[in-house]
Amino acid sequence: AQSVAQPEDQVNVAEGNPLTVKCTYSVSGNPYLFWYVQYPNRGLQFLLKYITGDNLVKGSYGFEAEFNKSQTSFHLKKPSALVSDSALYFCAFKDTGRRALTFGSGTRLQVQP
Amino acid sequence: SQTIHQWPATLVQPVGSPLSLECTVEGTSNPNLYWYRQAAGRGLQLLFYSVGIGQISSEVPQNLSASRPQDRQFILSSKKLLLSDSGFYLCAGDRGSNSPLHFGNGTRLTVT
Numbered sequence: 001a002q003s004v005a006q007p008e009d010q011v012n013v014a015e016g017n018p019l020t021v022k023c024t025y026s027v028s029g030n031p032y033l034f035w036y037v038q039y040p041n042r043g044l045q046f047l048l049k050y051i052t053g054d055n056l057v058k059g060s061y062g063f064e065a066e067f068n069k070s071q072t073s074f075h076l077k078k079p080s081a082l083v084s085d086s087a088l089y090f091c092a093f094k095d096t097g098r099r100a101l102t103f104g105s106g107t108r109l110q111v112q113p
Numbered sequence: 114s115q116t117i118h119q120w121p122a123t124l125v126q127p128v129g130s131p132l133s134l135e136c137t138v139e140g141t142s143n144p145n146l147y148w149y150r151q152a153a154g155r156g157l158q159l160l161f162y163s164v165g166i167g168q169i170s171s172e173v174p175q176n177l178s179a180s181r182p183q184d185r186q187f188i189l190s191s192k193k194l195l196l197s198d199s200g201f202y203l204c205a206g207d208r209g210s211n212s213p214l215h216f217g218n219g220t221r222l223t224v225t
Contacts, residue, residue: 032211043117043203043216044157051211090157094211099164100147100172101214103157 002027004074004091006104013081014112021076021107023091032094033074034101035065037087044090050074061085081111115140119204119217126224132177132191134220136204139185144206146187147214148179151201163187199224 004025013019025031032051036044048059055067065076076089091104116139126132138144148160159172161179169179176195180188187204204217 034213036214041122041219041221043119043205043218044214046213046215049211049213088155099145099209100159100162102159105156 002093002095003102004033004093004104006089006091006107008107009105010108010110012110012112015083016080019078019081019085019109019111021089021091021109023074023076023104025072025074025091025093027093027095031074033065033067034092034094035059035063035074035076036090036092036103037061038090038106039087047076081109083111083113085109086111115144115206115208115215117204117206117215117217119202119220121220122218123221124223126194126222128196128224129193132189132194132198132222134189134202134204134222136187136189136217137185138187138206141206141208142184143208144185145209146181147205148187148189149203149205151203151219157203161189194224196224198222 006023034049035047038044047063048057050057050067058064063078067074088106088108090106092101118137145164147162149157151157163169163181166181177191201219201221203219205214207214
């Protein structure tokens with residue numbers, strides 16, 4: 001079955017340090033991959049997507065993600081973390097046979113001051 | 114841009130009572146609409162999606178149903194709530210293809 005996996009339940013990083021939130025995919029064909037962020041008691045907000053083209057995708061709030069076909073990964077990155085980046089992050093993919101997004105299990109990012 | 118409105122924000126209902134959660138869309142027409150449930154602040158489970166008025170696809174058999182009486186209105190219902198229906202319910206919409214999914218702020222349902 002096609003899926004995305006987020007291997008880390010939680011990531012801790014100090015403010016000002018670079019951050020990486022990992023996502024790997026098992027999707028046939030050309031994957032359509034997305035990152036979303038969720039703040040407490042809120043809906044998810046779109047950060048960025050990879051459909052085709054450049055492997056480095058830039059998104060909202062200074063985030064970017066790198067599509068790596070050989071490693072089947074789509075890790076989310078930011079050069080310098082802010083305390084306000086602390087939230088729950090979801091990787092997602094769109095199966096070519098379905099209309100809806102399928103989400104990973106989520107990774108909680110905690111940025112310490 | 115597209116805005117998804119959901120209400121209420123929180124709801125406490127007894128077991129066996131009915132449920133109606135409403136979602137409306139502003140800023141676009143003919144959206145695809147979705148109901149997701151999030152348990153324990155983690156993964157999202159797709160419950161229903163709709164590509165047009167009266168068109169509902171169910172992803173999992175359960176105690177819930179959905180309806181789309183108007184283009185920009187999506188309703189999640191139950192005739193008799195179960196304890197296991199507790200969770201955070203999120204309505205979302207997109208314009209098809211690979212456009213981003215926009216979410217409402219969710220309804221936290223507690224069944225007691």
